[in-house]
Amino acid sequence: MNPLLSRLQPYPFERLRQLFATVTPSPDYPAISLGIGEPRHATPEFIKSALTAALGTGLASYPATAGEPTLREACAAWMQRRYGLELNPATQVLPVNGSREALFALAQTVIDPARAGATVVHPNPFYQIYEGAAFLAGAQPYYAPSDPSRNFAVDWESVPDDVWARTQLLYVCSPGNPTGAVMPLAEWQKLFELSDRHGFVIASDECYSEIYFRDEPPLGGLEAAMKLGRTDFRNLIALTSLSKRSNVPGLRSGFVAGDAALIKPFLLYRTYHGSAMSPVVQAASIAAWNDEAHVVENRRMYREKFAAVTPLLSAVMDVALPDASFYLWAGVPAAWQGNDTAFARELLAQYNVTVLPGSYLAREAAGHNPGQGRIRMALVAETAECLEAARRIVQFIQSRG
Ligand SMILES: Cc1ncc(COP(=O)(O)O)c(C=O)c1O
Numbered sequence: 474m475n476p477l478l479s480r481l482q483p484y485p486f487e488r489l490r491q492l493f494a495t496v497t498p499s500p501d502y503p504a505i506s507l508g509i510g511e512p513r514h515a516t517p518e519f520i521k522s523a524l525t526a527a528l529g530t531g532l533a534s535y536p537a538t539a540g541e542p543t544l545r546e547a548c549a550a551w552m553q554r555r556y557g558l559e560l561n562p563a564t565q566v567l568p569v570n571g572s573r574e575a576l577f578a579l580a581q582t583v584i585d586p587a588r589a590g591a592t593v594v595h596p597n598p599f600y601q602i603y604e605g606a607a608f609l610a611g612a613q614p615y616y617a618p619s620d621p622s623r624n625f626a627v628d629w630e631s632v633p634d635d636v637w638a639r640t641q642l643l644y645v646c647s648p649g650n651p652t653g654a655v656m657p658l659a660e661w662q663k664l665f666e667l668s669d670r671h672g673f674v675i676a677s678d679e680c681y682s683e684i685y686f687r688d689e690p691p692l693g694g695l696e697a698a699m700k701l702g703r704t705d706f707r708n709l710i711a712l713t714s715l716s717k718r719s720n721v722p723g724l725r726s727g728f729v730a731g732d733a734a735l736i737k738p739f740l741l742y743r744t745y746h747g748s749a750m751s752p753v754v755q756a757a758s759i760a761a762w763n764d765e766a767h768v769v770e771n772r773r774m775y776r777e778k779f780a781a782v783t784p785l786l787s788a789v790m791d792v793a794l795p796d797a798s799f800y801l802w803a804g805v806p807a808a809w810q811g812n813d814t815a816f817a818r819e820l821l822a823q824y825n826v827t828v829l830p831g832s833y834l835a836r837e838a839a840g841h842n843p844g845q846g847r848i849r850m851a852l853v854a855e856t857a858e859c860l861e862a863a864r865r866i867v868q869f870i871q872s873r874g
Contacts (some may be wrong), residue, residue: 477589480608484601485833489817496818498825503731505862507850508827510650510800514720514774514853520757524724527756536749539740540568547762548713548728554765555682556696564733565706567740568750571725572680572714576644577606579710582742583642583674583729586611590639596627598651598835598844600678603644612641616838618671625802629663630663640673648681648691648796651834651849653795653803655685662695668708674735680714682725683768684775685797695731706731712741717799718768719761726750726758767819775799778856785863786850802831808873811846821873824865 483491489508498504539545545562552558552566560566569575584607586589593607597616600835607614619625643664647656656780668675677694685691694711703709714727729736743749750758761767783794783801791804805816813830820826828848836843852859 475609477609477611477654478564479718481605482601488833489827489829492814492818492830493821493827496822498821499823500824500825502865503859504827505826505865506827506853507852507854507862508829509857510849510851510853512717512720512723512799512853513855514771516720517764519759519764519767520719520724520761523760524753524757527753531753532758534752536751536752536755537687538744540750541752544568544742544750544759545728547759548730551762552695552730555690556693556697556699557839558695558730560695560730565736566728566730567736567743568726568728568755569712569743570727570748570750570754571716571722572678572712572727573602574725574748574793575712575727575729576600576602576676576678577609578742578748579674579676579712579729579739579748580606580612580642581746582739584612585641588639588641592636592640593642593644594632594640594673595644596635596646596649597838598831599644600646600650601834604836607642615640616836618838618841618843619649619652619654621843624796625649625654626656626660626800627654628826629660629667632680637667637671637673640671643668643673643675643681644678645675645694646678647694647796648685648797650681650798651800651829651831651844653681653798653800653802655687655691655796656697658692658700659696659698661692662701663842665701665703665709666700669800673708677709677711679711680717681712683718684772686779686794687796708732708735710735715758715761718771720771721757721761724754724757724761726754726761745846750848771837774856775852778852778859781856782852782863785860785867789867794873798853801852802847803850804847806870806873808870813844813846813848815838818847820869824869826862826865826869828866 831847
């Protein structure tokens with residue numbers, strides 16, 4: 474067996490199952506889960522229709538790993554409309570089966586484990602795939618903490634120079650999961666300078682880019698590069714997904730875009746890995762990327778939901794409207810003395826609401842787990858259900874005095 478497999482950590486939801494194994498949820502309330510970050514708004518009908526219409530011919534031949542030119546053109550055209558970028562669809566865009574597999578596969582393409590101290594830097598808390606991708610590529614993750622005093626911006630300054638010197642890949646997540654924080658241009662500039670100095674690749678995970686609460690849409694990694702005159706996007710690759718934008722997590726569709734010198738070896742890797750996208754999924758994806766009306770409506774629903782729920786919760790706990798994403802990243806009240814797992818267990822036992830302990834989304838580094846004392850609430854259900862959960866959480870906290 475590959476010994477690196479033993480380095481993988483249990484997924485947060487597995488740990489949640491274990492945490493709740495001995496809890497009896499209150500029978501007085503129907504269950505509500507804010508635990509899993511899976512979009513639950515309805516999939517638009519036109520996307521389903523495009524998928525079924527493609528069944529006629531779509532299953533009869535092997536797809537090319539590079540995808541159909543029409544799909545790559547649709548992705549590039551979306552990047553043009555959204556960020557003002559002029560990408561070459563043939564060399565700077567590649568479809569992937571959701572951003573998860575691409576985040577993982579990119580590390581396997583980029584990392585040279587034979588180079589001493591191969592390191593992958595990523596935020597802490599973080600999406601667990603970054604860490605697993607680093608381990609299985611034969612690298613060591615370095616956990617860069619988010620800073621609550623700066624709206625959960627990642628404290629890149631705290632990463633020592635000798636770590637940057639051996640870094641081969643940096644994952645950034647903007648808008649962030651779980652913090653919802655969006656990286657400003659100045660932060661991008663710092664990271665580009667570090668990448669230039671040390672030669673590492675930046676993978677920009679942007680799967681929440683279309684769910685935002687400010688007037689300004691979140692800055693994209695390639696957009697930041699363009700604004701700073703880096704028009705070749707050297708050492709930069711952005712990962713974008715339809716899962717949250719278009720409410721199709723089951724479609725498994727996204728794309729990567731950026732440095733053509735990275736996309737080429739990535740395509741080679743993917744050819745052997747066998748990760749071509751089904752033509753049926755490609756057809757549905759083209760329809761989804763070409764339409765923006767459903768994305769505007771989706772965002773409106775999230776905005777309405779967050780506007781209703783956030784004030785209820787902020788009256789009893791440390792939480793604020795994030796820049797973007799569909800999470801609330803809240804501090805547990807003082808009565809729980811920073812114990813996020815106890816908070817989650819008691820909430821389930823007394824009010825049948827599931828939330829995810831923040832410590833499960835982060836690792837202890839330098840003696841501190843930056844997720845500790847926080848919980849993540851995914852507001853993915855309908856507004857009425859999220860409001861009901863929020864009311865129960867308010868009661869739960871108030872009953873503790
Ligand atoms: C930060 C982050 N990146 C990537 C993904 C993967 O999304 P998908 O593979 O559906 O594109 C998720 C899913 O929850 C996520 O939270």
